[in-house]
Amino acid sequence: MSKKSGIVDLSRRAILRGAAAAGAAAIAGQAVAQTAVDELISAPRRGNWDDQFDAQASRATASVVSNTPMLSGSNLFNFQDAIQNYQAIVSNGGWPQVTPAVKLKIGVVDPSVQQLRQRLMISGDLDRGAGMSNSFDTYVDGAVKRFQARHGLPEDGVLGEFSLKALNVSADTRLMQLNVNLQRLQEMMSKQLENRYIVVNIPAAYVEAVEGDRVALRNTAIVGRDTRPSPLVDSKVSDIILNPYWTAPRSIVEKDIVPLMRKDPTYLSRNNIRLIDGKGNEVSPESIDWFAPKAPNLMFRQDPGKINAMSSTKINFPSPEAVYMHDTPTQGLFNKLMRFESSGCVRVQNVRDLIVWVLKNTPGWNRQEIERVIASRVNTPIKVTDEVGVHWVYLTAWSAKDGVVQFRDDIYGKDGNAQLALQTNIGVEQVSGSVEDDILPQ
Incomplete structure (x- = not known):
């Protein structure tokens, strides 16, 4: 801790061990x-x-919300004004504790x-x-x-x-945070953004749907925890899947599902998860030795339905990490203050509003048809016909409105100042809730 700043540690996670459930x-x-x-x-x-x-x-x-997207080029001017303002504050001795x-x-x-x-x-x-x-x-x-x-x-x-x-x-710590994030924004602005795109700001745990340099929708999100972080992404939406199957990643099979099967042999059947071999044949869970040193080399696939890990919707796009955006059956998680609980994928609140926006230029897919198909519980992939970008970014400070500066915690410790970073244990590693891309039912 800097003697000059005299800062009380910003970290919230130690406190959140008792408060996370309260939301x-x-x-x-x-x-x-x-x-x-x-x-x-x-x-x-x-x-x-x-x-x-x-x-x-x-x-x-005073409203701090703006229809200007986080990634708008106009924010560079707001950012520079904010930095000048904070430089003046620091020069004048900062602010009191x-x-x-x-x-x-x-x-x-x-x-x-x-x-x-x-x-x-x-x-x-x-x-x-x-x-x-x-x-x-x-x-x-x-x-x-x-x-x-x-x-x-x-x-x-x-x-x-x-x-x-x-x-x-302290003001000097906030000034440092602004300078670090200005560099990030400048790097992002060097890329050509689409007319329509989705941006996920990971530290803020929320989503913006942007069209014509204006925010069309904002959605609360749940992003990766620090031990399984969400990656940076630059991609384009390829397809929307209504009533998706969920295939458990190998890491979740080994870390979560196998230990659960050792405790409760009915776990897979209760959660509509089927075992599929390399030839596409279904394998009975009773035929597997769940106490073997290695997890079975099988596909763990969950049927579509209300308890499916992705619930009604999956938004696909190419990425090296094979991440995606999706619905969730555990909507109560969106009420939490700290929404860093996934294995890297992003869960989106009110995701149906988002997919209606994504599919608005795809013929035959208005809201009524989307809702009809979801109600049918039939797995239905939809190819998106126009270009919709996907950008997952890491901004812990930004200014989308003149005179308003937003700050968030440095959840993955990328800002280079321990006083802005969260502690490593938020107390959500336990297995609870319903099937998710990282949190499974008991």
């Missing part, structure tokens, strides 16, 4: 936070706070709120006209929500442990 219920958090605001404003006695409490100030959190003795949220009066106000003013999240006081009012609440939105955190206005750690990353 990041951002929408619910916003609703609860707004209820708290309304109660404070309507209370007959609010104490002797010297700051106004304005419901609109809390509701009108926020060290509250109590949890800071709407209605709290504490001397550390002045530290928080100063910190948020310097980063541009709180208007300097909000003034300095010890009161956590609705203006501070709105500024905290804006900060949380820029860092991929639940926008609940509460300065919890995750928000505090992100807040206390």
Whole structure:
């Protein structure tokens, strides 16, 4: 840790061992936070706070979302402006560490709120006209929500442990992060992007569908954990498979399925997974010695259906690592704050919206026909007739809107600063849930 920065370690993963299952219920958090605001404003006695409490100030959190894609060339200008701004902040001594003795949220009066106000003013999240006081009012609440939105955190206005750690990353560390990611973006901009393309930002764990340099769709995603990372990809969609079969990779057969069969010989049949030999014949699980030193040299193929690892949809594209994008039967995973749980493939929330967009220029495949085929449970490959690019990128900092800089954790430790990297154990290596490309049922 740099003596100059005095940074509290950003790593969230040690904390997430206890919090991962709880998820990041951002929408619910916003609703609860707004209820708290309304109660404070309507209370007959609010104490002797010297700051106004304005419901609109809390509701009108400045949007950090833009219709400009992450990979738009216009972002290079935003990036350079952000770097100049952060250089000025660093030259002026950075921002203060926020060290509250109590949890800071709407209605709290504490001397550390002045530290928080100063910190948020310097980063541009709180208007300097909000003034300095010890009161956590609705203006501070709105500024905290804006900060949380820029860092991929639940926008609940509460300065919890995750928000505090992100807040206390020093300005010089953030400046370093911006410079590293500007180089990444410049390299990406040297490539010719398609008019229509899908981009997965791995650290942000979300997907953009882009058309004509505008974002048409955004989808939450689940990407590879650090021990099985998602690779960088530049490719094009080849086909969509509705009701796909799932073929278990050899690594999953050895690490996951064989140990499960040793515990429960009914595992394969319960999960509609068939064993297929090299001639295409089905092999009975009972004929296999599951305690042999090596896993059987057979294909482990799961039938289409609700419990299939890819559920309704698979999006195929050529890649050296043979990765793909897909649906999932365990939709609850999308509510998690840390969505780094796959074996490298990318699961997409509301994936049917995405495939409707991908197939819009492929004759005969409107939403109604797609839904009809999915309901039939019949395996159906569809060749995509127009060019749709696929780009999996690694950006932990970007600016798609003037004056708004987004930051994410360096989940694979590529930024060169340990204070931005996550710890190695998130506590999701256990086998649970339903069949996935990496997480199998007990």
